[in-house]
Amino acid sequence: MRALRFLMIFSLAGILIGCNDPNPPEANDDINYSMISTNSSINQTAANQAKESLRQRDDITAIHAVNTDNKMILAFEIKHHKRFQLADLNKKIQKQLDEEFPDLDVEVSADKKLVLELKSLEKKINDRDISAKKLTKEVDRLINLKKDKT
Numbered sequence: 566m567r568a569l570r571f572l573m574i575f576s577l578a579g580i581l582i583g584c585n586d587p588n589p590p591e592a593n594d595d596i597n598y599s600m601i602s603t604n605s606s607i608n609q610t611a612a613n614q615a616k617e618s619l620r621q622r623d624d625i626t627a628i629h630a631v632n633t634d635n636k637m638i639l640a641f642e643i644k645h646h647k648r649f650q651l652a653d654l655n656k657k658i659q660k661q662l663d664e665e666f667p668d669l670d671v672e673v674s675a676d677k678k679l680v681l682e683l684k685s686l687e688k689k690i691n692d693r694d695i696s697a698k699k700l701t702k703e704v705d706r707l708i709n710l711k712k713d714k715t
Contacts, residue, residue, distance in 0.1 A: 607690055607697050608632075611669060615639055615662055624654065629683035631690065633701045637662070638672045638708055640679040651675055674711045682707055 612630035615637065619628050624647045630639035639662065643654065655673055662671045686703055689695040695703070 636670045640674050640683045672708050
């Protein structure tokens with residue numbers, strides 16, 4: 566009987582010690598986002614401001630955004646355990662950006678396809694491989710892609 570009690574206490578102590586997290590949560594400085602050059606002919610100041618304002622959120626891990634004269638599309642990645650609150654998070658970010666940029670039609674998404682597309686579009690803008698007219702068409706295509714239910 567004593568051996569059984571000793572075994573139970575030892576097992577419980579092992580489980581409790583093993584489940585302890587020695588690393589406390591840290592500040593969220595590891596968000597993956599890159600500022601788009603403002604020296605190019607296509608002004609991306611609004612997209613950069615949107616990235617900067619969302620950078621403080623601890624549930625976002627990556628942000629990609631592109632804007633034209635009257636539209637902005639932003640895609641973000643979130644921590645895996647926050648996916649249950651994705652719809653609520655989308656609404657909050659959409660509302661925040663609509664208030665910050667009332668003169669722009671803002672579209673927000675957490676879709677992986679849009680994240681990848683915006684990442685490549687940001688690269689084209691930084692490399693100056695895209696014209697303003699082509700950027701407008703590309704943003705419209707991405708907005709339509711976001712609205713498609715697949």
